Amino acid sequence: MKFLVCISNVPDTTTKITFTPDGKALNTAGVQFIINPYDEMALTRALEIKEAQGGTVTVINVGTTTTEPTLRKALAIGADDAIRINAEPVDALFVASEIAAIAKAEKYDIILTGRESIDYNSGQVMGMIAELMGIPSVAVATKLDIAGTTANLEREIDGGKETVSVSIPFAASAQKDMAEPRIPNMRGIMSARTKPLKVVEPTVVDKPTVSLSHQNPPAKTACKMIDAEHPEELINLLHTEAKVI
Amino acid sequence: MSVLVFAETWDGKFKKPSFEAATYAFELAQKTGGAVTAVVLGNVADDELKKLGEYGCAHILHINNDKLSSFSASAYTIAVAEAATKATAKYIVFSYTYTGKSIAPRLAARLKGGLVANATTLPASAEPFVIKKKCFSGKGFTDVQVSSDIKIIGLSPNSHHIATNATTATIDVFAPAIPDTAFDTKVTEVKKTSGKIVLTEAELVVSAGRGMKGPENWGMIEALADALGAATACSKPVADMDWRPHHEHVGQTGITISPNLYIAIGISGAIQHLAGISSSKVIVAINSDKEAPFFKIADYGIVGDAFQVVPKLTEAVKKLKSSH
Numbered sequence: 355m356k357f358l359v360c361i362s363n364v365p366d367t368t369t370k371i372t373f374t375p376d377g378k379a380l381n382t383a384g385v386q387f388i389i390n391p392y393d394e395m396a397l398t399r400a401l402e403i404k405e406a407q408g409g410t411v412t413v414i415n416v417g418t419t420t421t422e423p424t425l426r427k428a429l430a431i432g433a434d435d436a437i438r439i440n441a442e443p444v445d446a447l448f449v450a451s452e453i454a455a456i457a458k459a460e461k462y463d464i465i466l467t468g469r470e471s472i473d474y475n476s477g478q479v480m481g482m483i484a485e486l487m488g489i490p491s492v493a494v495a496t497k498l499d500i501a502g503t504t505a506n507l508e509r510e511i512d513g514g515k516e517t518v519s520v521s522i523p524f525a526a527s528a529q530k531d532m533a534e535p536r537i538p539n540m541r542g543i544m545s546a547r548t549k550p551l552k553v554v555e556p557t558v559v560d561k562p563t564v565s566l567s568h569q570n571p572p573a574k575t576a577c578k579m580i581d582a583e584h585p586e587e588l589i590n591l592l593h594t595e596a597k598v599i
Numbered sequence: 600m601s602v603l604v605f606a607e608t609w610d611g612k613f614k615k616p617s618f619e620a621a622t623y624a625f626e627l628a629q630k631t632g633g634a635v636t637a638v639v640l641g642n643v644a645d646d647e648l649k650k651l652g653e654y655g656c657a658h659i660l661h662i663n664n665d666k667l668s669s670f671s672a673s674a675y676t677i678a679v680a681e682a683a684t685k686a687t688a689k690y691i692v693f694s695y696t697y698t699g700k701s702i703a704p705r706l707a708a709r710l711k712g713g714l715v716a717n718a719t720t721l722p723a724s725a726e727p728f729v730i731k732k733k734c735f736s737g738k739g740f741t742d743v744q745v746s747s748d749i750k751i752i753g754l755s756p757n758s759h760h761i762a763t764n765a766t767t768a769t770i771d772v773f774a775p776a777i778p779d780t781a782f783d784t785k786v787t788e789v790k791k792t793s794g795k796i797v798l799t800e801a802e803l804v805v806s807a808g809r810g811m812k813g814p815e816n817w818g819m820i821e822a823l824a825d826a827l828g829a830a831t832a833c834s835k836p837v838a839d840m841d842w843r844p845h846h847e848h849v850g851q852t853g854i855t856i857s858p859n860l861y862i863a864i865g866i867s868g869a870i871q872h873l874a875g876i877s878s879s880k881v882i883v884a885i886n887s888d889k890e891a892p893f894f895k896i897a898d899y900g901i902v903g904d905a906f907q908v909v910p911k912l913t914e915a916v917k918k919l920k921s922s923h
Contacts, residue, residue, distance in 0.1 A: 367851045367871045371738035380735075391852050446714065447707060472851060474734050474741075476716035476753075481672065481704030490783035491672045493701040496845075506787075510846070512609065512616075512696050513797040516670070517788035524783075530852055531845050562713030562747035566729060569740050571877060577884070577894045582903025586915035588883065591899060593919055596881045598860040599803065599827060 355409035355500065355522075357400040358462035360453055360479060361428055362390035362443070362471035363421035377567035380473075389424055392468020394431075394535045396528035399498050400466055401432045401536075407500060410434045412462070416443040416452055422551065429546035430538035436551040445561040446474075450482030452556050458487055464505070465525040469494045474565075477527065484525040492518050496531040601633040601658075603688035605679055606651055607698050611643050615800055616694035616754075618654050618761045623721065623754050624692040625655030625764050631690060631725040636660060637768075638682035640675060641667045645770060652768030654761065660685060660773040666782055670698070674781040676705040681775030683710065683749070695753035696799065703753045712749035719758040736851045736874035756800055757857050758878070798847065801830035804858045806849060806876075808834035810865020810886065810905055814842035819909045820864065826916040832856070834866045850875040865905050868893030885909070 365371070365385045372381040389397070400411045413428040414437040415421050425436040439452045457465055465484070470477035477493070484491035496515065497508035500522075507518045510529055538546070580588045592599045604624035606617045624635045634657040639648060641663065648659050660682045667674065679702060683691055691706065693699035695717055707714035719740070720731040727744055733755060734741045798804065805824040811817065817831075824831045831847060838848035849856055851871035861879035866872060868884065868891055876882070877896065884893035889902040901908055 365735075367874075370870070371735045373739070446704070446716075447711070450704075450708060472736050474716075475736055475855070476714070476732075477700050478704040478707065478714055478716055481701065482708040484672070485676065485705040485708035491701070491705065492784060493672065494697055510697055511670075511789070512698065512799060513795075514789060514791040515846075516786055516790070518784050519787055520784045530848070560711065562707075562711070562745060563715065564744050564746070565734075565741045566744050567742050568734065570738065571740065574896050574898070577897045577900045579894075580899060580901050582901050582908055585901055585903070585908045585911045586918075588899055588901060589912060589915035589919055592860065592881070592883070596860070596898065598881050599916070599919070 355403065355407060355464060356462045357404065357409060357411040358457050358465045359393065359397045359400050359411060359413050359433065360465070360467040361393045361397070361413050361415045361424060362468070362473070363387050363415060363417050363424040364390045364471055364473045367391065367472065371570065373568040373570070377569065380568070387424055389428055390468050390471045391535070392470065392528050395530065395532045396466035396468055397428055397431060397433065398533035398535050399528065400464070402533060403500055412437060414439070414453055414456065416441055416449045418442060425551060426546050427538065429549045429551070430542040431536055432542060435549055438551065438553050439556055440553050441556040444565070445563045446476055446478035447482055448558055448561045450479045451486060451558040451560070453479070454483045454486035455557065456554070457483065463522045467527045469527040469529045480525050480527040487525070490520045490524040492520060492524065492526040494529045495526045496529045498526060498532060600689050601686050602628040602631065602635045602690045602692060603683050603686050604635060604637045604656065604692040605699070605702065606637045606639050607694060607696060608639065608641060608643050611641070612647060613650060615761070616696050616756045619756065619759045620692050620694040620754050621651055621654035621656055622762050623752070623759045626721055627690055627692065630721065634658065636682070636686040636688065638662065638679055640678055648770050649768055652766045653763050655764035655766050656768050657766050658686065659768050659770045661770055662773050662775065664774070664777060666777070669786045670701070671782045671784045672701045672705055673783050674777050675702045676709060677777050677781050678775060679706055680709050682773065685773060689749060691749065691751045693751070693753050694756055696756055699753055703751055707751050710749045711747060712751045713745035713747045714751040714753060715743045715745060716753040717755040718752050719755050733878065737855055737877040738874055755857065757802070792846070796828070796830040798830045798832055798854060799856060801856070801858050803827050803829035803860045804832050804856060805829045805862045805864070806832035806834070806866060807837070807864040808866030809836050816906070817843070819906070819913070823909055823913045823916065826913045826920070834872050863893055864909060866893060867891045868896065
């Protein structure tokens with residue numbers, strides 16, 4: 355089984371998000387970057403299946419040299435090799451087109467992403483790759499099991515869960531519950547230094563979307579405190595003042 | 600040129616997100632010109648289809664192919680793409696629900712269109728076409744410009760109002776060719792979280808955290824939620840300790856929601872939790888620690904013992920409801 359796991363390089367979840375004065379980009383000063391948590395769940399599940407059934411796990415990222423530490427971390431966790439497409443990941447269709455071209459040429463069986471990246475939260479790339487490759491897709495999957503050339507997945511739907519079976523090749527995006535991320539051990543960290551990390555140049559030019567500017571959410575007004583002895587006053591305010599109940 | 604809206608159904612009925620998307624599509628069409636066409640997949644009664652007219656849909660393309668009763672992203676994508684061609688749509692609107700998330704990206708790749716996912720606003724103009732969307736898990740917003748010929752909008756659920764714009768909708772049965780090979784995923788089981796309000800589309804949410812001390816104390820949380828007609832949610836530690844199911848976990852690595860009212864009980868307000876709920880319209884924090892970070896972003900707060908406060912709130916809600 356040949357796995358290709360797509361990795362986004364994102365700010366640590368504890369980061370206080372601010373933007374550059376012109377609003378064009380994230381203020382990266384002092385920000386620690388990590389593997390997108392959902393991508394890490396996808397990676398971990400791919401490694402578990404590889405360990406049980408054999409195969410290879412390749413990680414891929416569209417990014418500049420600054421994302422290489424994140425790819426090395428994925429190698430330390432256990433991926434066999436890494437590919438970096440040397441470009442800014444400015445548009446989802448651009449990113450998906452670059453990855454799909456490689457996935458097609460190298461004939462990967464299973465392409466995994468996280469259900470969304472925690473920076474732009476769009477959840478677009480997996481579905482786009484699948485459409486570009488003409489293969490099935492299962493979005494927001496909480497379980498993935500492989501039996502021969504068939505995969506059984508569980509995915510979230512509005513108001514419940516659905517069990518889905520699909521033949522390889524296919525693409526899926528991971529939701530929490532798919533796997534528990536692992537902490538890389540010293541051997542993994544040492545071997546990650548020498549594992550192959552291939553850099554390829556982008557070939558696609560189309561970028562149908564561009565992020566022009568960013569803002570933080572508007573500041574909240576002061577919290578109105580209600581006496582704990584009279585909590586019914588809260589219900590009253592929610593009804594008459596906030597008008598939400 | 601027209602605006603196409605994908606009107607999602609659940610068991611043959613439309614729900615709130617579909618009407619939000621229809622309203623959005625109508626308001627978009629007023630800016631861009633043209634009429635709104637809705638595409639509806641699967642077995643839906645004409646009386647139900649007509650409801651879309653109330654929200655401004657002038658045409659309805661009903662694709663009633665039996666095979667569509669079981670979800671397959673590839674087949675649904677082809678169906679919507681064919682409808683877009685038929686309606687000569689330049690704009691395609693989805694509610695970015697789980698179903699929307701499964702189809703819209705595939706459609707964008709198929710039609711080479713730019714997709715704005717989790718959009719929260721209408722564009723100021725048709726050209727340039729710029730829409731605001733949520734980013735950094737609720738910690739920011741970004742203005743995205745779409746330059747492709749076909750533009751796709753994944754509207755963030757509960758972020759656009761619903762308005763009636765009574766139109767008499769014409770219903771056309773539409774039967775595009777969908778190859779058998781497009782039904783490439785097989786649904787083997789559907790488990791519904793029955794009888795409960797779906798968290799992602801709930802207007803009111805009661806959420807609780809570690810301050811509840813143990814799963815056995817959730818009865819009072821559910822009682823308050825029931826009295827309000829609210830969905831229940833929880834913080835990450837609570838889901839990690841299996842006090843509550845993971846599908847209730849809101850926050851950076853859980854579900855992101857934007858209800859009209861979010862009541863946080865016994866949740867300190869870690870930055871990762873706030874990321875998932877910060878776009879809620881009204882936030883209430885109830886915590887015994889007056890230094891809890893939640894009070895910094897809450898609109899209303901009570902410093903007190905949840906075990907004392909929550910039952911009293913439930914009583915007050917019941918009293919309010921019985922007087923109306």
